[in-house]
Amino acid sequence: MRIxxxxxxxxxxxxxxxxxxxxxxxxxxxxxxxxxTLLAYEATRDVRVEPVDIVTPVTPTTGVRLARPRPLVxxxxxxxxxxxxxxxxxxxxxxxxxxxMIRDEETLxxxxxxxxxxxxxxxxxxxxxxxxxxxxxxxxxxxxxxRSRGARDVTALCLLAAPEGVAAMERELAxxxxxxxxxALDDRLNEQGYIVPGLGDAGDRMYGTAD
Ligand code: URA
Numbered sequence: 001m002r003i004x005x006x007x008x009x010x011x012x013x014x015x016x017x018x019x020x021x022x023x024x025x026x027x028x029x030x031x032x033x034x035x036x037t038l039l040a041y042e043a044t045r046d047v048r049v050e051p052v053d054i055v056t057p058v059t060p061t062t063g064v065r066l067a068r069p070r071p072l073v074x075x076x077x078x079x080x081x082x083x084x085x086x087x088x089x090x091x092x093x094x095x096x097x098x099x100x101m102i103r104d105e106e107t108l109x110x111x112x113x114x115x116x117x118x119x120x121x122x123x124x125x126x127x128x129x130x131x132x133x134x135x136x137x138x139x140x141x142x143x144x145x146x147r148s149r150g151a152r153d154v155t156a157l158c159l160l161a162a163p164e165g166v167a168a169m170e171r172e173l174a175x176x177x178x179x180x181x182x183x184a185l186d187d188r189l190n191e192q193g194y195i196v197p198g199l200g201d202a203g204d205r206m207y208g209t210a211d
């Protein structure tokens with residue numbers, strides 16, 4: 001597995017405001033959206049393109065366009081939804097699939113409650129959106145699901161990652177060439193499985209507790 005921590009002052013600035021407990025949900029959603037677009041710029045560095053002939057007002061020339069099959073973007077519900085707009089802003093022709101996953105707060109085990117994406121993902125570049133790489137359970141399960149459908153080129157975008165999650169990905173997906181693009185690699189997980197220093201519960205920060 002390859003981890004790419006995006007080192008950019010704008011990323012660090014937006015992330016600091018996201019971490020701040022005084023940041024309200026509307027501001028959190030807007031900043032997460034902007035931050036994802038910056039991460040997406042790095043995450044799509046190897047997106048496949050093909051040559052295309054065009055004519056400028058001056059002369060014929062050759063450029064590139066996104067190759068077929070189109071990339072697939074998969075937000076992991078619920079909090080990954082808050083990353084979707086920021087991602088498809090850079091990849092407007094991408095297709096979008098959905099994976100609904102929930103983490104048991106006692107066991108920290110992830111399970112799937114909804115799936116909507118193509119059965120065959122062979123040859124597709126897939127971008128998974130999950131804001132918090134904490135224990136790694138959710139992302140490992142999600143990537144195993146993508147791989148079971150034939151995906152071999154998977155990039156995960158996470159706002160934050162914990163060393164424990166990175167280690168779990170390396171252990172559980174040893175044979176899978178996955179790339180993780182994140183704004184920061186934090187210190188550790190606490191006893192409740194939250195990333196430290198982190199930003200709290202990403203879904204709650206975006207959408208409220210919905211109790
Ligand atoms: N999920 C979150 O939303 N926050 C964490 O810190 C860990 C997992």
